[in-house]
Amino acid sequence: MTNSTAATALQGRTLVVSGASRGIGLAIAVSAARQGANIVLLAKTAEPHPKLPGTIYTAAADIEAAGGNAVPVIGDVRKEDDVARLVETAVDQFGGVDICVNNASAISTDPTDELSAKKFDLMMDINVRGTFLLTKACLPHLRKSPNAHVLTIAPPMNMSPYWLGVHPSYTLSKYGMTLLALGWAEEYREAKIASNCLWPETYIATAAVTSLAAGSELAESSRSPEIMGDAAAAIVARPSDEVTGQCFIDSDVLRDAGVTDLSRYGGGDNPIPDLFLDAAEPKS
Structure with a gap:
């Protein structure tokens, strides 16, 4: 794909x-917008958060500044009616849905004996139920798209005892997303609806990292969300019948696309490997 083709690969797609x-969700939207995509975004943040930057409206402004069309929809991915309204908005505004990105996720790494049932339910409801609801609502429209993609922000299935044991409930919720994505790749292969996962090679400087006790220090060794945005855009720009049923790592996607220098995404010389990857597992 030439640079000029890449710059407009998502032109007019929704x-x-x-x-x-x-x-990461905003970074994916902005990267796709730079290639001319229409973006319909779902989030609960209508009013400024006291500790977190941005609202759904500032996100929409960022997307439009990048060159795309943006329609914000206030809602909760756990609620079927809200998800249906999101997809209906996409169809009403832009005529359909070409790409479904399951990004919303909750995390708690508390030990099992300290993890509250409320946190357990939240992870299962957002990560697994939300991914199911959004994809299900998009499917009738993805079937009509000439290049349909489902992209789920979930890790490769690493059955190492370490990752199974370090935070079983969070692992369960993220692997649940992965299993759904890989299952959909087979379920909808004949319909030519691609379904893939994308996961970062390193920590990403999001609120999940910066809100930790050593957040500022960790952020310095984390890459920016833009690396996930650019990798996601590269995946969904490819023909759907050529790329499905895979768990991609962001840096591998970009290197395959010819990006040899990842320094612009930050993280320093030794960024922190992300969860679920062998490089992040403590060596005995």
């Missing part, structure tokens, strides 16, 4: 994304 008021 992408719906959950949890896009900031962080």
Whole structure:
């Protein structure tokens, strides 16, 4: 793909994304917008958060500044009616849905004996139920798209005892997203609806990282969300019948696309490897 082709690869295509008021979701939306995509974003943040930057409206402004069309929809990915309204908005405004991005996610790494049932339910409801609801609502319209993609922000299935044991409930919720994505790749292969996962090679400087006790220090060794945005845009620009059923790592996607220098995404010389990757597992 030439540079000029890449710059307009998503021109006129419609992408719906959950949890896009900031962080990785917003970065994906902005990167797709730079290639001319229409973005319909779902998030709960209508009013400024006291500790977190951005609202669904500032996100929409960022998307439009990048060259795309943006329609913000206030809602909760856990609620079927809100998800249906998101997809209906995409169809009403832009005529359909070409790309479904399951980004919204909750995390708690508390040990099992300290993890509250409320946090457990939240992870299952947002990560697994939300991914199911959004994809299900998009499917009738994805079937009509000439290049349909589902992209889920979830890790490769690493059955190492370490990742199974370090935070079982969070692992369960993220692997649940992965299993859905890989299952959909087979379920809708004949319909030519691609379904893939994308996961970062390193920590990403989002609120999930900066809100930790050593957040500022960790952020210095984390890459920016833009690396996930650019990798996501590269995946969904490809023909759907050529790329499905895979768990991609952001840096590998960009290197395959010819990006040899990842320094512009930050993180320093030794960025922190992300969860679920062998490089991040403590060596005995």
